[in-house]
Amino acid sequence: MSLLKEPDYGTPAREGAATVELTIDGMAVTVPPGTSVMRAAAQAGAAVPKLCATDSLEAFGSCRLCVVEIDGARGTPASCTTPVAPGMVVRTQTERVGRLRRGIMELYISDHPLDCLTCSANGDCELQDMAGVTGLREVRYGSGVDAGANHLDAPKDTSNPYFDFDASKCIVCSRCVRACDEVQGTLALTIDGRGFDSTVAAGAGVPFMESDCVSCGACVQACPTATLQEKSVVELGMPTRSVLTTCAYCGVGCSFKAELRGDELVRMVPYKDGGANEGHSCVKGRFAFGYASHPDRVLAPMVRDSIADEWREVSWEDAIGFTARRLREIQAEHGTGSIGAITSSRTTNEEVYVVQKMVRAVFGNNNVDTCARVCHSPTGYGLKQTFGTSAGTQDFKSVANADVILVIGANPTDGHPVFASRMKRRLRQGAKLIVVDPRRIDLVRSPHIEAAHHLQLAPGTNVAVVNAFAHVVVTEELVDREFVADRCEGFAEWTEFIARPEHSPEAVEEITGVPAGELRAAARLYATGGNAAIYYGLGVTEHSQGSTMVMGMANLAMATGNIGRDGVGVNPLRGQNNVQGSCDMGSFPHELPGYRHVADDDVRGIYEHLWGVDLRDEPGLRIPNMFDAAVDGSFRALFVHGEDIAQSDPNTQHVHAALAALDLLVVQDLFVNETAKFAHVLLPGTSFLEKDGTFTNAERRINRVRPVMAPSTGKHEWQIICEISQAMGYPMHYESAAQIMDEIALTTPTFAGVSFAHLDKVGSVQWPCNEAAPDGTPIMHKDGFVRGKGRFVETVYVPTRERSTRKFPLILTTGRILTQYNVGAQTRRTANVAWHPEDLLELHPHDAEVRGIRDGDMVVLSSRVGRTTLRAVLSDRMPVGVCYTTFHHPVTGANVITTENSDWATNCPEYKVTAVQVALTPEQASIHEKPAERPVTATERART
Amino acid sequence: MSTTTVPPHVRLANDIAVQFHHHTPNRAATEIAEHIRSYWEKRMKEALLAHIDAGGAGLDELAVRAAKLLRP
Known part of the structure; x- marks a missing residue:
C-alpha cells in the first residue's frame, strides 16, 4: 500500500455513547460527552489547524492555532481544550480565526529555519502543513537570521543511536514531553527555562543517551517537525509506502507500519489501530530491526x-x-x-x-x-488444571480497569515495556501496586509510581507466599462466596488445606523473608481493593514449583472472584513474540x-x-x-x-x-x-x-x-x-x-x-474465535470456566533442592533487560549494544564488600555445574545473598551456571534459583593487591 | 564441577512424587501415575520400570507405588 497515514483527531476519544449533539460549520455532529470540539470537528470532516495537539495525548492548549468561534462564547476558545456541549454551534473557519492563526504561524516561522526543501521532514512536517493550511504568505518579523533573537544556532543532540534532537527546529509544543509522560510514563523529558528561553531537555541538561530516556520513540512519533527525527529518515529520506505487520520481539505483539522506500525499510512506526499497542512502541520494536539485513545473515543452505x-x-x-x-x-x-x-x-x-x-x-x-518448555510451560499446565485452558484471561486493555495490580516475578518495564506503559498509566491514575519479587524492580518506585507493598521474597519461595495470601483471604473471611459457590469446585477441600496454620504469613515468614504484617496487608488489599489483576512472568514459572505457583495464583483469583470480567484475571506476560x-x-x-x-x-x-x-x-x-x-x-x-x-x-x-x-x-x-x-x-x-x-x-x-x-x-x-x-x-x-x-x-x-x-x-x-465468538474473546471465563467449574488445587509448598551452601552461599537469578532480547542474536546485531554491551552481575554491596569486589570488577561466577567470568555491578536493589545476571551474550554464557533442576510438572528449568559463589578473577585480585598509586610529595621529589 | 549422577527418570519421578506427599498413599500413587502416563515418553516409563525392577535405588516410595499402576 502507499504510505499509510492514520487520521489524527487531535485529542483522545472518549468512551461512552454518542449523546451530545452540536453543529460544526453547519454540520450536525453527535459525539460522547467529554469529547473536545477539535475531535468532534475532525470527525465531522472539518479538521481544525493544530500543532500542540495530537490524539495520543490529552489536550494542552499551548499553540492556540486551533482557536474557533462558538456562538454565545466569549473570545476564540481553543478547540482542543473545549469540550462539546449540547446544542453548541461552532465555526472553525472565519475571517477572525484565520487572522489569528496566521499571526501565530508568523511567530513560529520567524524562529524556524527555512530549509524545508532540504529538511529531513519535508513532506511529513505539521509545521509545514499548517503554514499551508493557514494561508501564511509573509512573515513580517523577518525570518531566519534576520528575525532578531532566535534559536537557529541551537545545538543538535545526536547522541542517541536511532534519532537526533535538533533544537533549532523545535517549536516547544511539548508534545515530546507529554508523550514521554503520558504514553511512555518515563518522564525523562522536560521543558527547561521559561518564555523565550524554553527548550526541551532530557533530564538535567544532559544528552539523550545520558538521560533516563528509554528510546521508546514516543517523542519522535509525537514531534510535529524534524526536531526529533529518526536517523534512518535523515540518511535515507522519507518512506513512500507502508506494510502493516507485527513486531517479532516480546509477547506484547505490537502492530507496526513498516515504512519503505522501494524495497528498503526506512523505519518502523507503531500503528495506532494495533490492538496490543495502540500506537506505542519500545526501543526494540521501534528501532532494533537492523539485524534483519545484517551481513551475518546466512542466506544459503x-x-x-x-x-x-x-x-x-x-x-x-x-x-x-x-x-x-x-x-x-x-x-x-x-x-x-x-x-x-x-x-x-x-x-x-x-x-x-x-x-x-x-x-x-x-x-x-x-x-x-x-x-516455551523453558519459559511458560508451567502456565500451560497450571491454567489448564484450574481454568481449563492454557492461556491468560484478559486483554491488555483490561489493566485500565484494575484497581489493584499484583505483579509477581515479572519486570514489565524491561521485558514487556509497551504493556508496562499501559500499566503505569493506570498506576498514575491511582491503582494500587503490589510487587512480589526478590529484586527491587523499577516499578517498585519510579516517577509518580510507588508500590503499596514490595514483598521481597527469597528466591524459590513463591508458593509459600501465594499460599499465605490465600490463607489470609480464607481465614479473614475475604472470600467471594457467591463467585466460588456458582463458579468453582473443590473449594471445601482446598479451604481446609489452606487454612492450616502452617500457611499463615507468620508461619512462612522465616522461609520467605517477607514480614508477616506486610504480607497480610498486601493480601487484604488484593482481596478488598476492587478489581484485582495478577500479572506474572518467568519469576513464577522458572522454578521447581512453577506449575504449582501458577495454580496457586489461580486459586487466589478464584477465591476472591477476580476472574471473568474487565480489570481482573491471571495474566502471563509471555517472553517471545509467539x-x-x-x-x-x-x-x-x-x-x-x-x-x-x-x-x-x-x-x-x-x-x-x-x-x-x-x-x-x-x-x-x-x-x-x-x-x-x-x-x-x-x-x-x-x-x-x-x-x-x-x-x-x-x-x-x-x-x-x-x-x-x-x-x-x-x-x-x-x-x-x-x-x-x-x-x-x-x-x-x-x-x-x-x-x-x-x-x-x-x-x-x-x-x-x-x-x-x-x-x-x-x-x-x-x-x-x-x-x-x-x-x-x-x-x-x-x-x-x-x-x-x-x-x-x-x-x-x-x-x-x-x-x-x-x-x-x-x-x-x-481466540477463541469461532461460531460462538465470531469477533474473538478479549476476556475469558466470563460466564463459566472453559473446563466448566474452576478447580481449586491444593498447592503444597515444597522447597527446591537447590540450596545455598558454604561453598555456594549466594543465590543467582537470571533475567533480561530492556534493550536486549533473549540470547541476543537479534539485538546484539543492532545499535542496542550501546546500552548493554555485556552481561553484568548485579550484586548487593554487602555481598561485594565481604568478597573484596568493587563496582566494575571482573568476577568469576561459579555453581556446582560450571563457571563463567563477567563484570560485577553493585546494586542495592538486590537483597543480600541474591545476585542477578542476564543471558544475552554468548561470551558470558550464563547458562553454564544454571542446573538440571526443573519444574516438577513440566520440566521448565529452574533458572531463577542457582546456588553460586562469586569471587574476583585472579587478574582483578592482583590489581587490587597492588598498592594504590599516590602523588609524589614535594619532599620526596626533593630527595630524589 | 559436577552435575547430578541420579538418572533423569529417577530424579524426575522423585520431583513429581514429592508434590503428592500430602495425599494418602493410594491417591498420591494414582495421581503420580496419571501424571507420568500423560506426560512421559514411552522409553522414560520403561526406564523407570526397569530401574524399579533393578531395586529402585534412590526412588521415592510413592513413585515406586505409582509405577506399579503403569505396568500393563
Missing part, C-alpha cells in the same frame, strides 16, 4: 558431514535431500523415536503448525517440543493443536483423517528429555527451528554433550548461532520482515505478519518444511500460508473463525 568439518554451501535441493535422507537413515537404524524437532516461538503459527505436523505425520512420533501461538499450534509432545491430548482418540482421528496417517497416542520427548536421550544414545537426530538451545537452555555442558552426541543436527536460523556450531545442516531462515503468517501474543491476539520484503533466502520456512516432508516420502503441500491457517481453523475449534481474510478485515482477533 550449508551442509557438513561432521561438526569438525568446514561448512559447504549447497543448493536447497541438496540440503533438503541430505536432511531427508539422513533422518530416514537414522530412523531405519535406531527406530522411529530416535528423531524429533523443536519448534520456535519466534516463527509464525503457520510455520510452527507444519513443523509439528512434520514430526507427527512424517517422523511418525510425538517428539516435538517448543522453547510463545502463545507455538503452544496453541500443538508444539508440546503430549498435545495436538488446541491443547488436546494425543491420547484422545477423537482428536487424533481428526488429524489422521485429514493427514492420511496413523498418529501415536503416547506423548513424545520434551526438550530436556531429548537431551538426556541423546546422551544415552537413543535419540540421534534433532531439527531445531529458530532457537539457540546451546545458549538459552540450562546446564550448558549437558546441552553441549547432548548436541555433540547427535548423528544429525539440523538448525534453521538467521545466523550461525551457538547451536549451529554442533549442526550438520544449516538452513537459512527468514526474518519477520520476510514472513507471511500470524503471531499470537500474550493476550491470545492473533495478528497478521505481512511480508515487507521477499524472503532473502528464496523460500518461506513453511515451504522448506513441506519439501523436507515430501523428500521423506510424505506429500505435504500448501499454496500459501493462508492455506495453512485454513487447515488450522478446520481442525482446531478455538481457531475455527480465523482466516487471513478475516484478520485482514478486522485487524486482529483473540
Whole structure:
C-alpha cells in the first residue's frame, strides 16, 4: 500500500455513547460527552489547524492555532481544550480565526529555519502543513537570521543511536514531553527555562543517551517537525509506502507500519489501530530491526558431514535431500523415536503448525517440543488444571480497569515495556501496586509510581507466599462466596488445606523473608481493593514449583472472584513474540493443536483423517528429555527451528554433550548461532520482515505478519518444511500460508473463525474465535470456566533442592533487560549494544564488600555445574545473598551456571534459583593487591 | 564441577512424587501415575520400570507405588 497515514483527531476519544449533539460549520455532529470540539470537528470532516495537539495525548492548549468561534462564547476558545456541549454551534473557519492563526504561524516561522526543501521532514512536517493550511504568505518579523533573537544556532543532540534532537527546529509544543509522560510514563523529558528561553531537555541538561530516556520513540512519533527525527529518515529520506505487520520481539505483539522506500525499510512506526499497542512502541520494536539485513545473515543452505568439518554451501535441493535422507537413515537404524524437532516461538503459527505436523505425520512420533518448555510451560499446565485452558484471561486493555495490580516475578518495564506503559498509566491514575519479587524492580518506585507493598521474597519461595495470601483471604473471611459457590469446585477441600496454620504469613515468614504484617496487608488489599489483576512472568514459572505457583495464583483469583470480567484475571506476560501461538499450534509432545491430548482418540482421528496417517497416542520427548536421550544414545537426530538451545537452555555442558552426541543436527536460523556450531545442516531462515503468517501474543491476539520484503533466502520456512516432508516420502503441500491457517481453523475449534481474510478485515482477533465468538474473546471465563467449574488445587509448598551452601552461599537469578532480547542474536546485531554491551552481575554491596569486589570488577561466577567470568555491578536493589545476571551474550554464557533442576510438572528449568559463589578473577585480585598509586610529595621529589 | 549422577527418570519421578506427599498413599500413587502416563515418553516409563525392577535405588516410595499402576 502507499504510505499509510492514520487520521489524527487531535485529542483522545472518549468512551461512552454518542449523546451530545452540536453543529460544526453547519454540520450536525453527535459525539460522547467529554469529547473536545477539535475531535468532534475532525470527525465531522472539518479538521481544525493544530500543532500542540495530537490524539495520543490529552489536550494542552499551548499553540492556540486551533482557536474557533462558538456562538454565545466569549473570545476564540481553543478547540482542543473545549469540550462539546449540547446544542453548541461552532465555526472553525472565519475571517477572525484565520487572522489569528496566521499571526501565530508568523511567530513560529520567524524562529524556524527555512530549509524545508532540504529538511529531513519535508513532506511529513505539521509545521509545514499548517503554514499551508493557514494561508501564511509573509512573515513580517523577518525570518531566519534576520528575525532578531532566535534559536537557529541551537545545538543538535545526536547522541542517541536511532534519532537526533535538533533544537533549532523545535517549536516547544511539548508534545515530546507529554508523550514521554503520558504514553511512555518515563518522564525523562522536560521543558527547561521559561518564555523565550524554553527548550526541551532530557533530564538535567544532559544528552539523550545520558538521560533516563528509554528510546521508546514516543517523542519522535509525537514531534510535529524534524526536531526529533529518526536517523534512518535523515540518511535515507522519507518512506513512500507502508506494510502493516507485527513486531517479532516480546509477547506484547505490537502492530507496526513498516515504512519503505522501494524495497528498503526506512523505519518502523507503531500503528495506532494495533490492538496490543495502540500506537506505542519500545526501543526494540521501534528501532532494533537492523539485524534483519545484517551481513551475518546466512542466506544459503550449508551442509557438513561432521561438526569438525568446514561448512559447504549447497543448493536447497541438496540440503533438503541430505536432511531427508539422513533422518530416514537414522530412523531405519535406531527406530522411529530416535528423531524429533523443536519448534520456535519466534516463527509464525503457520510455520510452527507444519513443523509439528512434520514430526507427527512424517517422523511418525510425538517428539516435538517448543522453547516455551523453558519459559511458560508451567502456565500451560497450571491454567489448564484450574481454568481449563492454557492461556491468560484478559486483554491488555483490561489493566485500565484494575484497581489493584499484583505483579509477581515479572519486570514489565524491561521485558514487556509497551504493556508496562499501559500499566503505569493506570498506576498514575491511582491503582494500587503490589510487587512480589526478590529484586527491587523499577516499578517498585519510579516517577509518580510507588508500590503499596514490595514483598521481597527469597528466591524459590513463591508458593509459600501465594499460599499465605490465600490463607489470609480464607481465614479473614475475604472470600467471594457467591463467585466460588456458582463458579468453582473443590473449594471445601482446598479451604481446609489452606487454612492450616502452617500457611499463615507468620508461619512462612522465616522461609520467605517477607514480614508477616506486610504480607497480610498486601493480601487484604488484593482481596478488598476492587478489581484485582495478577500479572506474572518467568519469576513464577522458572522454578521447581512453577506449575504449582501458577495454580496457586489461580486459586487466589478464584477465591476472591477476580476472574471473568474487565480489570481482573491471571495474566502471563509471555517472553517471545509467539510463545502463545507455538503452544496453541500443538508444539508440546503430549498435545495436538488446541491443547488436546494425543491420547484422545477423537482428536487424533481428526488429524489422521485429514493427514492420511496413523498418529501415536503416547506423548513424545520434551526438550530436556531429548537431551538426556541423546546422551544415552537413543535419540540421534534433532531439527531445531529458530532457537539457540546451546545458549538459552540450562546446564550448558549437558546441552553441549547432548548436541555433540547427535548423528544429525539440523538448525534453521538467521545466523550461525551457538547451536549451529554442533549442526550438520544449516538452513537459512527468514526474518519477520520476510514472513507471511500470524503471531499470537500474550493476550491470545492473533495478528497478521505481512511480508515487507521477499524472503532473502528464496523460500518461506513453511515451504522448506513441506519439501523436507515430501523428500521423506510424505506429500505435504500448501499454496500459501493462508492455506495453512485454513487447515488450522478446520481442525482446531478455538481457531475455527480465523482466516487471513478475516484478520485482514478486522485487524486482529483473540481466540477463541469461532461460531460462538465470531469477533474473538478479549476476556475469558466470563460466564463459566472453559473446563466448566474452576478447580481449586491444593498447592503444597515444597522447597527446591537447590540450596545455598558454604561453598555456594549466594543465590543467582537470571533475567533480561530492556534493550536486549533473549540470547541476543537479534539485538546484539543492532545499535542496542550501546546500552548493554555485556552481561553484568548485579550484586548487593554487602555481598561485594565481604568478597573484596568493587563496582566494575571482573568476577568469576561459579555453581556446582560450571563457571563463567563477567563484570560485577553493585546494586542495592538486590537483597543480600541474591545476585542477578542476564543471558544475552554468548561470551558470558550464563547458562553454564544454571542446573538440571526443573519444574516438577513440566520440566521448565529452574533458572531463577542457582546456588553460586562469586569471587574476583585472579587478574582483578592482583590489581587490587597492588598498592594504590599516590602523588609524589614535594619532599620526596626533593630527595630524589 | 559436577552435575547430578541420579538418572533423569529417577530424579524426575522423585520431583513429581514429592508434590503428592500430602495425599494418602493410594491417591498420591494414582495421581503420580496419571501424571507420568500423560506426560512421559514411552522409553522414560520403561526406564523407570526397569530401574524399579533393578531395586529402585534412590526412588521415592510413592513413585515406586505409582509405577506399579503403569505396568500393563
